[in-house]
Amino acid sequence: MSTLEGFEAQLRDLPKVSLHDHLDGSLRPSTLIELASEIGHELPSADPESLQETFRSNANSGDLLKYLEAFAHTTAVMQSAENLRRVAREYVEDLAADGVIYAEVRWAPEQHLAGGLTLDEAVDAVQAGLNEGTEAVEEQDGVIAVGQLISAMRQADHAEEIVELALRHRDAGVVGFDIAGPEAGFPPSRFASSFTRLAQQMLPVTVHAGEADGIESVRSALVDGRAQRLGHGIRVAEDIALTSGPESRSKTGDGGEDLIEVELGPVATWVRDRQIHLETSPTSNLQTGAVSALTGKSPSEMPHHPFDMLYQLGFNVGVNTDNRLVSGVTLSGELAALAEAFDYGLAELADFQVNAIEASFLGYEEREVLAAHILEAWQ
Template identity: 55%
Template sequence: MGGDGAEFTLPDGMSIRALPKVSLHDHLDGGLRPDTVLELAAEIGLELPADNATALAAWFAEQSDSGSLVEYLKTFQVTTAVLQTRQGLMRAAHEFVLDLADDGVLYGEVRWAPEQHLTRGLTLDETVEAVQEGLEAGVDEVRASGRIIRVGQLLAAMRHAGDGREIAELALRHRGRGVVGFDIAGPEDGFPPSLQQPAFDLLRDALMPCTVHAGEAAGLDSIRSALVDARALRLGHGVRIAEDLEVEALPDGEPGGFVTLGPLAQWVKDRRIPLELSPSSNLQTGAIAQWGQTLDAHPFDILYQLGFTVTVNTDNRLQSRTSLTRELSLLADTFDYTIEDLQDFQQQAAEAAFLPVEDREELADLIAEGFASAIAHGAAR
């Protein structure tokens, strides 16, 4: 299907980009445009590994394709470096919204770590206000063009940098003013959610929703801690919940088989805890290495077929050279998904959004209408 500039279609020729979408796991500092990185770096005198947008985009993709989350995260030393000013944050947030809208996104949650943007004198509150101003400018521009989009902030505490309480307090201060939830990010292995217990206790008492990066670079214990200690309503990635599945193949290579769910997997499935799966990123960071090195080895399909609440996400569009359209296209190609399957993924993401139930229902209606229109249009061709 080529690069992200291609017009991704289903086998019947229906455009995937035109379909309404929900984006739940998308990092601000992983969603910059390469030319924006170049321009912001020039303003602060930052030397980059490439001097043009094409070469810089290739550098990010190559550096990210290491099979290691730790190595993957090193690319963010560049993107966070250019996001240390109010104008830089505003511009990145503004363009973030425009790029989501161009990809057919109706609702998006942008996650980022304010504590990583303080080296040029901004306070934590000023960083959040700058991002919110940029997001609102983007939303206004999208709506002026006759389209619909809504965006909320997820504030992330870096899991290796303390107990997270300061960022939890920050999220609560800006609740109702753009912030819709809390997350922890950074190196997962060795830094379980329980280390941020003070933050999660505070958020629990304030009834602030949380999603937690878990089940990416660490396994079932990390997922259990996210659910039990952090009381996460969603799992950021969560792909390694598949370690709690026992698959018994049929003899002689016959298709099919039997799957037994362990207690943690059963809990996640039965409680419909959403998995924020990011297929391309999961390949790059080695999150699915135990199952294989290609997308057809990703547990996405078995989790979907078993009835888990799966959502499709980009994680970092710059590092993975991707978009939601591309991720959906790759999945459709790999697992022969239909437009009805793609609609399922969007409806499950809409239900998982950190929005009031009335707004989630409205979003679900917009998705249903958009898919119905696309199907009718395709049938009429």
């Protein structure tokens, strides 16, 4: 076992928080193969390890279309209540095996109606699976809680309907709302009335922004989307000017250049000063080209990620997986990779867990209890 693998194993036993993880990007390869066989859907491979490697290779190809190919396969098998329930149950069990004690899982019910389900039936099926998974973890003396984030697809223009769906289920497992899908060309301003409705009903919102589009997308998420958190959000770094020279040194997220002065633009200032949580997904951000868009380096590697620069400047950052199957990652693995890239110890990695739980859509008392538990365990 390598040093990195040993550290990842150590992290697996510590309590962690996941706020940005897509249900349809996190199936077990073996489950995907079994369900695809049942419905006659052809996959790139019928061997779990080979299938995982195909998805991982596509994700690392630098081609976003190849990265997205996996979702045509996963959503194809998630069109019945039975299959949604199973995928959700296993999702919880797999998170718990990685040491996650609180998670918010996002998914778009409108993409799971081909088998005849209604939107409400789809949400109920996923919630039933989440409940079963939680109970199974508790039976093994584990602890985990999972809430649903209901996503509307930006390109589909069903936001008003999906908002009402989320509101109907807010007391039955739904903890918040999200918009996903193509970021460029579909700004949150297109759905301003839907976000107003959510604000009036006081259901919290996270918005995918600052991943596949730049700083104006982040601005729209904050202004039009009233986002309490930013999904990824790393391109807020476009609004940060660095002046380098020999007088002082700091990590910049791009090789540790010398740093004299940092100037934050208005959007970056707002995000930092208001402590808007950034739901970063380091490996996914590299794979989808979000980091390359910032650095001009293609392919980019973990030391190029702006995560450390943002952390050093006081931004509220968290660590997530985005799509565990597609990217071939775990939350423990992501933390270990960041620790290797930026020389973090357990104290820094614990900070990211506390940031995440405090930015979660749980109630105040629940957040306080879990934050205390996390700090005690990580110490």
